[in-house]
Amino acid sequence: xxxxxxxxxxxxxxxxxxxxxxxxxxxxxxxxxxxxxxxxxxxxxxxxxxxxxxxxxxxxxxxxxxxxxxxxxxxxxxxxxxxxxxxxxxxxxxxxxxxxxxxxxxxxxxxxxxx
Amino acid sequence: xxxxxxxxxxxxxxxxxxxxxxxxxxxxxxxxxxxxxxxxxxxxxxxxxxxxxxxxxxxxxxxxxxxxxxxxxxxxxxxxxxxxxxxxxxxxxxxxxxxxxxxxxxxxxxxxxxxxxxxxxxxxxxxxxxxxxxxxxxxxxxxxxxxxxxxxxxxxxxxxxxxxxxxxxxxxxxxxxxxxxxxxxxxxxxxxxxxxxxxxxxxxxxxxxxxxxxxxxxxxxxxxxxxxxxxx
Numbered sequence: 578x579x580x581x582x583x584x585x586x587x588x589x590x591x592x593x594x595x596x597x598x599x600x601x602x603x604x605x606x607x608x609x610x611x612x613x614x615x616x617x618x619x620x621x622x623x624x625x626x627x628x629x630x631x632x633x634x635x636x637x638x639x640x641x642x643x644x645x646x647x648x649x650x651x652x653x654x655x656x657x658x659x660x661x662x663x664x665x666x667x668x669x670x671x672x673x674x675x676x677x678x679x680x681x682x683x684x685x686x687x688x689x690x691x692x
Numbered sequence: 693x694x695x696x697x698x699x700x701x702x703x704x705x706x707x708x709x710x711x712x713x714x715x716x717x718x719x720x721x722x723x724x725x726x727x728x729x730x731x732x733x734x735x736x737x738x739x740x741x742x743x744x745x746x747x748x749x750x751x752x753x754x755x756x757x758x759x760x761x762x763x764x765x766x767x768x769x770x771x772x773x774x775x776x777x778x779x780x781x782x783x784x785x786x787x788x789x790x791x792x793x794x795x796x797x798x799x800x801x802x803x804x805x806x807x808x809x810x811x812x813x814x815x816x817x818x819x820x821x822x823x824x825x826x827x828x829x830x831x832x833x834x835x836x837x838x839x840x841x842x843x844x845x846x847x848x849x850x851x852x853x854x855x856x857x858x859x860x861x862x863x864x865x866x867x868x869x870x871x872x873x874x875x876x877x878x879x880x881x882x883x884x885x886x887x888x889x890x891x892x893x894x895x896x897x898x899x900x901x902x903x904x905x906x907x908x909x910x911x912x913x914x915x916x917x918x919x920x921x922x923x924x
Contacts (some may be wrong), residue, residue, distance in 0.1 A: 579796075579797055579798050579832070579833035579836055579837070582796065582798075582800065583715050583716075583836075586715055586716070586718055586719070587715055589718070590711075590713065590715070590717075590718075594709060594711065598707055598709065600707065604706065608715070613861055613862055613865060614836070614862065615832055615833070615835050615836050615860075615861075615862035615863075616836075652897060664894065675894065675897070676894075677894065677895065677896065677897055678861075678865065678895065682862060682865065682866075683714070684714060684715040684716060684836075685712060685713065685714055685715065686711045686712070686713050686714075686715055687710070687711065687712060688708060688709065688710050688711060689708075689709050689711055690706055690707070690708050690709075691706060691707045691708075691709065692706045
């Protein structure tokens, strides 16, 4: 449910960028949502669709959500591997079973296209 | 050809801007100010996160009973509606501010900013040792918002079941302490502490794990020692 608050924050950021670059419309917004960010992507998209339509600046804007894979680091040998399907059962290098996520919780406004 | 996107339109007049800024940048900047304000008061702040009903307010009541004479404690209560939690804390004789979010499922740094000012107004000498921020009962949304706290404590109670760390990873990844509450109910529930702790440590091996019962006082000394050490 906090997705709505985050969309509101995003729209404020977009309004500021539009002022800074002196544009009247935003056509595309690319956002990174990490798999461990605690964000439900459908809710975020829904919130964006509803709230972006309320103002001239973002009415035509498309939201593109990028979900990066998570890096898991082995607590034993330090090897880092990528996984987009949850924590790997064991380290591919040393077979140790304690792997912890590194990052993957990003919520980042990557790129904005303005017209 | 358009210089920005490479599209064929010669008249395509648009700008592509790489921003690379956190969606939480505004919140985090305010949270950093909260942290400064908290430290000006001389306090260490704890953000307490759990589901509704796992015993956050009861933990605070008992903590104030045991530590209230030793440390200057203040509390910021977050709830969607009502003053009920603040009334319970006020009855223990410490300064308290109730923040009602009016529907929002979490506290954010802007709300806590108001809370700290309101709490400061209640302090005669503008000094505190320990500030508890009791978040809105929810294991999901509060985990995303840094409030300016020094330590984050995530709590689950025995009746909730041991699967919470696996189901709500973000709250455990971002915390320093994992607390299991209502341990007096262990004989009546099929709760595997081992499973809960193993799943939590898998997400965050640095978590300090504690368990206690506010009803019997079992495990409470360790919690109080942890708080004393923070305030030293």
